[in-house]
Amino acid sequence: xxxxxxxxxxxxxxxxxxxxxxxxxxxxxxxxxxxxxxxxxxxxxxxxxxxxxxxxxxxxxxxxxxxxxxxxxxxxxxxxxxxxxxxxxxxxxxxxxxxxxxxxxxxxx
Amino acid sequence: xxxxxxxxxxxxxxxxxxxxxxxxxxxxxxxxxxxxxxxxxxxxxxxxxxxxxxxxxxxxxxxxxxxxxxxxxxxxxxxxxxxxxxxxxxxxxxxxxxxxxxxxxxxxxxxxxx
Numbered sequence: 056x057x058x059x060x061x062x063x064x065x066x067x068x069x070x071x072x073x074x075x076x077x078x079x080x081x082x083x084x085x086x087x088x089x090x091x092x093x094x095x096x097x098x099x100x101x102x103x104x105x106x107x108x109x110x111x112x113x114x115x116x117x118x119x120x121x122x123x124x125x126x127x128x129x130x131x132x133x134x135x136x137x138x139x140x141x142x143x144x145x146x147x148x149x150x151x152x153x154x155x156x157x158x159x160x161x162x163x164x
Numbered sequence: 165x166x167x168x169x170x171x172x173x174x175x176x177x178x179x180x181x182x183x184x185x186x187x188x189x190x191x192x193x194x195x196x197x198x199x200x201x202x203x204x205x206x207x208x209x210x211x212x213x214x215x216x217x218x219x220x221x222x223x224x225x226x227x228x229x230x231x232x233x234x235x236x237x238x239x240x241x242x243x244x245x246x247x248x249x250x251x252x253x254x255x256x257x258x259x260x261x262x263x264x265x266x267x268x269x270x271x272x273x274x275x276x277x278x
Contacts, residue, residue: 096271
């Protein structure tokens with residue numbers, strides 16, 4: 056993997072569903088993995104910054120895991136709510152922070 | 165809570181004109197960045213700035229672009245002669261003076277080049 060890649064590109068779920076998406080990145084020259092939530096008409100807001108292999112972070116119903124050896128991170132949302140609807144960006148920093156294309160999550164009431 | 169502010173929120177300009185996008189980072193932050201997103205594409209890194217000089221820049225950040233911190237609070241991005249393909253949402257961000265810190269983004273300036 057040469058770039059940061061996120062999947063799926065978009066996701067529609069029902070309120071109450073749990074969901075997860077993936078961020079893949081080059082495992083060489085890794086420094087830190089960032090997750091941001093970007094709501095429409097607002098600025099991207101940081102969720103997590105992770106650096107260690109096996110790291111897990113949690114913020115309310117949202118959690119993330121990191122595997123630096125194989126180059127991926129998962130973001131989980133438990134019991135999705137309509138207010139979770141946003142674009143979720145991941146990025147890796149080795150110097151500059153480079154983002155993937157984002158996963159657009161829509162949670163339907 | 166402190167926030168990064170950007171002005172203007174929208175800027176329309178004619179091709180070939182110069183534009184200056186303005187940002188006020190969070191006051192105790194020392195690292196400053198510009199990113200942009202062309203509609204439908206990834207958020208792209210343009211430049212990072214630390215200690216009054218560019219610390220890193222992307223291949224996008226050519227001689228048409230420049231950044232400046234003219235005083236203790238503002239951080240500006242200048243595009244000297246705008247092209248149609250410069251139309252994008254431009255985001256400023258700042259981060260605290262420690263490593264691996266999250267970035268704080270402004271709400272962006274939508275630049276439209278006609």
